[in-house]
Amino acid sequence: MEPAEERGERVQSVGWKEMYLKEDWWAIWLGLGIIIVAYLFYINGSTIKWITITPSRWSNFGQLWTSFSGHIGQYIAQFILWCIIFGISMRAMGHKLSEFFPSFLFIYVVAVIIFIIGAWDKAHYYNLEPPLVALVVGMLIANTTGLPKWMDTGFRVEYYIKTGIVLLGATLPFTLIVWGGPVAIAQAAIVSVTTFLVIFFIATKMGLDKRLAATLGAGGAVCGVSGSIAIAGAVGAKKDAAPIAITLVIVWAIVMIFFLPGVSRVLGLSTGVAGAWIGTSEFADAAGFAAAKAYGNLAGNVAGIAGSPDDAVNAFTLMKVVGRDIWIGIWALVLAVIATTRWDVKTGVKPNAGDIWWRFPKFVLGFFVASIIMTLISSQYSLAEYKSVVVPVLTGPIKAMRTWAFIFSFFSIGLTTRFRELASVGAKPFWAFSAGVVVNVALGFILSTVVFVTYWQTLSSH
């Protein structure tokens, strides 16, 4: 048999080459690239608005057809633009463009349809929120007829959501991050540490291996599947630990996409408070954004839900990205130290503090930079000028591109959620993880709706 390296199963350390070999960096280049190009158009008296088209609101098919057919060239141009920017990066990361392009064409066409459904003036009445429609349609396809496996090349959930998060930075004032960040970190720290300890304690009491327990704990407490995989590698877990955690995170994340906005709606939580709760208690970025966006869209459309759509997304981002995601490197280092000094060791070297950097989710840097850039630009205007001059031609189009990236991601979650392919987990990991879910959701609710409620309710005033 030929060596693993020749079969493409082993690759050398990427080190700083990750700047063009990992999707986190590509999300930065694409996100900031779009923002810079938008700004260059803006200072030259123009705008990228033409190519960032989204379906406009409609109430009957005649209106829909007139609106859509008049802009079909713009949709084609936008599709080509996405193909170019994603195509270059996908190629650099070693993916086959012959698989990516047709797969992405499918995603784009369905995304347009999902957008159109969401733009129907009765969509809210029938709960047809685009994030949830994308997810459900994707899951129906994946778990019924299915699609060829090669199409997975285009279903890059994480890449799309990371690109969207960098673009989101352009609409989230850096002053808000500075103001809300410490609260988010405090709330996230309380919930993350508690959830991890609950899962770890129960799992080990049930007799599960400590490394599996840590892998499960990180999935429930830090950043879902990515957290589980990072910790599994850091502590040297058995090969089947990560797939067990992946199954549990996916199942509970899908449940929470519907549960958290559903309960928030019944209780009439404001969008900022609900966004904070979702950010605390949802298990993955993409799943959480789907829930937060779906709930945010209810503001102004459903009676009794205060706040703006942006409040839900902003609060979620502060809690999940700033409060939880950026600490994964530290979690990995601490657990690696414990694993190599306290637990039974088969293989191992002294953990390296440099791993905090190498495991850092770099796309967050792009999110911060985007926020700083746009905050500096907008500081030159009064609030009224910003809303009338900057939003329509600069931040508005960037926000439209972000929404597209998010829909690509939500649809991809559905398309890749194939329940029959997930690893079986067994009763003990299930109960240990589920106990953490219960504690996480309850504690997240109390912190978001009682302890820190003032911060999340007044988010938009800062």
Next chain:
Amino acid sequence: MKTKTEFKRCINCAHFRNSPAYLERVFKGMITLSSGDASVRKDDGICGVHDIYLSADNQCDQFMAGD
């Protein structure tokens, strides 16, 4: 230049598998809410001898040069 100890890391071992495509194939469901191309994964991979998922910087006495 790599020392003998540095060379004996998992990343250079014939038993080690860490490419994004390989891991996405083996870890079912990985691409649903994560990715083989993510930074948080660093260079971690699967050891075919110990059947564990671990850091590429690790070492053991069953190292076998892979290249």
